[in-house]
Amino acid sequence: MHELSLVEALCKELLQQGQEQGWARVTRIALRVGEMRQVVPDVLLFCFDVASKGTILEGAVLDIVPVPLLWTCRECGNVWPGDAACALCPNCGAVRTELQEGAELEIDFVEVEDFGESPEEATKECRSCQDW
Template sequence: MHEMSIAAAVVEQVDTAAREHGAPAVARVRLRVGELAGVVPEALDFCFELACTGTLVEGAALDTEPVAARARCAPCGVEWAVGMPPDLACPDCRRGSGVELLSGRELQILDVQWAGPSGAPAEQKG
């Protein structure tokens, strides 16, 4: 399950950042996840909770922002939603070459919200 390796990497990065900033804990982590990143949101939620155990991220909420897959045909300039399963043939000229994937593969930490000493949300880092 590659969601566990993703969750572990996110938790490691956020835990390290929290320690470097002297944060007592993390309240929330926001991720941007592309439609083509191959991530099952429910599996990522489950793995994130497991990966947080024993870290400053334990108990933090995980929010994921989905990003739709979009492509553009270089020869004719048409943009379209790729969908699932991905259709990378231009819907206008039906060419498959010269197609640029504009979005949908994202997997990034958008921001982190530290928890204050009481556990309440405090500062937000982007």
């Protein structure tokens, strides 16, 4: 269940940004998830539903964009898509290899609504500033 830990970090990061930038609501989140993270999308979505309740993230569509593994060899420069079980360079057999892509857990972009856009938010805004 590391999905819940990941979702908590995701929510914390976005709620902080939302507060700093004054978002009223987040409607969509594009999240790049590397294959090495072993995330189960359904579990991630379920955790997100639970963790986002009562926040500006509630009801947002969470788009999980999988990022396949891509290795690079630091000896011969070979780049290959591979599976998690083998980090040896298939070209030269070198052990000095690096995971170039596939460890991501990155918020790519979000779709947000600002205050004053939806009718109920507009009312809320005006009530709070009492300038009707």
